[in-house]
Amino acid sequence: MRWIVRGLVTALLAVGVVIPGSAPTASAATELITNGAFTTNTTGWWGNNVPISLDAGQLKAAVPGATTNPWDALVGQKVPAFPIRQGHKYILAFDARASAARTVQTTVQLNAAPFTGTLNKSFAVTTTKQRFAFGFTGGFETTQAELTFQLGGLAGGAYTFWLDNVSLIDLAGTPAGNPVSQTNGFYVDPKSNPKAWVDANPGTTATTINNALASKPMARWFGGWVPNLSDGIQQYIAPATAAGKLPVLVAYNIPGRDACGGHSSGGAGNVAAYKEWIQTFAAAIGTRPAIVVVEPDSIGDVGCIKTDLERTYRYEMLNFALQAFKDFAPNTWTYADATNKGWGYDIKLPDLADRLNQAGVAKAHGLAANVSNYYLTSETVAFVNDLNTHLATPKPFIIDTSRNGNGPGNEPVDPWCNPRGRKLGSVAQQGGGAEMLLWVKVPGDSDGVCNASTEPAGKFDPNLALMLINS
Structure with a gap:
């Protein structure tokens, strides 16, 4: 409800409008993933029971059918390991699609037993490339974390999974920026x-x-x-x-x-x-x-x-x-x-x-x-x-x-x-x-x-x- 009182007299323009000072330009967050764009190769990425290859600047994973658990077929980045700091804020973002609709999982976890996770999210892929983003808070301290995409344990048989533009950033220490000073005018929405x-x-x-x-x-x-x-x-x-x-x-x-x-x-x-x-x-x-x-x-x-x-x-x-x-x-x-x-x-x-x-x-x-x-x-x-x-x-x-x-x-x-x-x-x-x-x-x-x-x-x-x- 947006209440309107009729008959109100137009108020005079008041003085004392609050205008903030310019905020500092934000520095780049820390990127933890290497070769997330797959421009020329899949170096740094591995597959467990999943052959991976480069396909038009994307990681292509041939996922077998008849697996029992999500982790029975996965791709990820384990070496080099990356740190997770307790209480830090992180954003994992990536593009993904598949040859058939599937609901799969992504994790940020320890790269050795007991494989404790600080992020474990399901997401639904279709035959159309989509962007996914997950914000999370680091739940423990380690220098030995890995990123996985767990693709197994699903009905429907074998399928192909594509991954691109993978980013995992640590936002700690990133100052608040001024979006007005970082841009030049307002955006006109071509799909309004x-x-x-x-x-x-x-x-x-x-x-x-x-x-x-x-x-x-x-x-x-x-x-x-x-x-x-x-x-x-x-x-x-x-x-x-x-x-x-x-x-x-x-x-x-x-x-x-x-x-x-x-x-x-x-x-x-x-x-x-x-x-x-x-x-x-x-x-x-x-x-x-x-x-x-x-x-x-x-x-x-x-x-x-x-x-x-x-x-x-x-x-x-x-x-x-x-x-x-x-x-x-x-x-x-x-x-x-x-x-x-x-x-x-x-x-x-x-x-x-x-x-x-x-x-x-x-x-x-x-x-x-x-x-x-x-x-x-x-x-x-x-x-x-x-x-x-x-x-x-x-x-x-x-x-x-x-x-x-x-x-x-x-x-x-x-x-x-x-x-x-x-x-x-x-x-x-x-x-x-x-x-x-x-x-x-x-x-x-x-x-x-x-x-x-x-x-x-x-x-x-x-x-x-x-x-x-x-x-």
């Missing part, structure tokens, strides 16, 4: 919902939507609808990094999501599933620069959560999420949910600040305000500056300007949900009264079946897009 509609529907309307909307930087949202989160993030971030542009992502998968509004309800199945999901999110970004808006509505929704235990879990998950990005994505700036002017003042600012503190806002780089809402930029600047006076340490903030060009609507029912007569706001930029103005909500994506749209939440509606362009 508006762009996909434009490409599929050529014509005058598509040209209008492309020129005014689809060709502009905007965030991409990630939730449980992305089947392989690591690969989805890779597909979005890799071209942004290659172009030197800053991608904006939204993590939107917390259990009990949209507890007040209901149109976007859902989320991970439980606390443990969410923690695994959000840690994978951070690990998939890794050391690349990014902006992440963490769980829009998650702070505002606290008032609609029914039990104290569920509220405790909500705060626990948000704390975990913000810490995960600090641990596994050192060049990412995170922004915690600060609701919007109407909702925030309805909650009362001291109570909103208390919710943010319980959610671990000190771990976030800043606050995200007006996400998916319509309040004018000047109103929102004044609101967040007011909120900052209630926090122990004022936070920089971003404002979602995707649909705030005309301010809030005046619909009699659910005025936050696809109100008529709204307009695009300022395009992505630094400054503007905040740290950044961003299109966080994808303009033209519906809020749900309500008011100006008959499309479900998250689906692109060209009629909404034209309204935002032409109002």
Whole structure:
């Protein structure tokens, strides 16, 4: 639910906006794997009961059938051994595919008996190459660790497994970096919902939507609808990094999501599933620069959560999420949910600040305000500056300007949900009264079946897009 109070007078642009100083450029993390790209050979890699060879710059493993245990057929890197330090943060990432769908395992473990593991993860490969990423914490001290891909013990007979671009990094000592200074402008998503509609529907309307909307930087949202989160993030971030542009992502998968509004309800199945999901999110970004808006509505929704235990879990998950990005994505700036002017003042600012503190806002780089809402930029600047006076340490903030060009609507029912007569706001930029103005909500994506749209939440509606362009 995104609360709007009608009849509020536009606030004057407030002074005292918090703008952080530049953070140091992050140094490279320590790579522990040798020859993970297989450019010319498979040197340093071995197979147990699995012949390996070089195939077009990939490691190719011929996996036999009729094995009993996962480790009866494996490939890995054992020599040279590498160290694992207790408490250090690591990211294992790689590309993999197979000749038939299989669920296999990867481990980081001691390279001799008792083969104790500090990472043991299953992952599902298909005939299409996918990226996988796992963040983990070192569970013991050793100089004799190995990486394995355990491919045996499966039904379905023999198959071929391909592996490429393997990386295992130790993040210890990697300083937090400034993603803005590491990039040159914001990334334009060539596969956004508006762009996909434009490409599929050529014509005058598509040209209008492309020129005014689809060709502009905007965030991409990630939730449980992305089947392989690591690969989805890779597909979005890799071209942004290659172009030197800053991608904006939204993590939107917390259990009990949209507890007040209901149109976007859902989320991970439980606390443990969410923690695994959000840690994978951070690990998939890794050391690349990014902006992440963490769980829009998650702070505002606290008032609609029914039990104290569920509220405790909500705060626990948000704390975990913000810490995960600090641990596994050192060049990412995170922004915690600060609701919007109407909702925030309805909650009362001291109570909103208390919710943010319980959610671990000190771990976030800043606050995200007006996400998916319509309040004018000047109103929102004044609101967040007011909120900052209630926090122990004022936070920089971003404002979602995707649909705030005309301010809030005046619909009699659910005025936050696809109100008529709204307009695009300022395009992505630094400054503007905040740290950044961003299109966080994808303009033209519906809020749900309500008011100006008959499309479900998250689906692109060209009629909404034209309204935002032409109002």
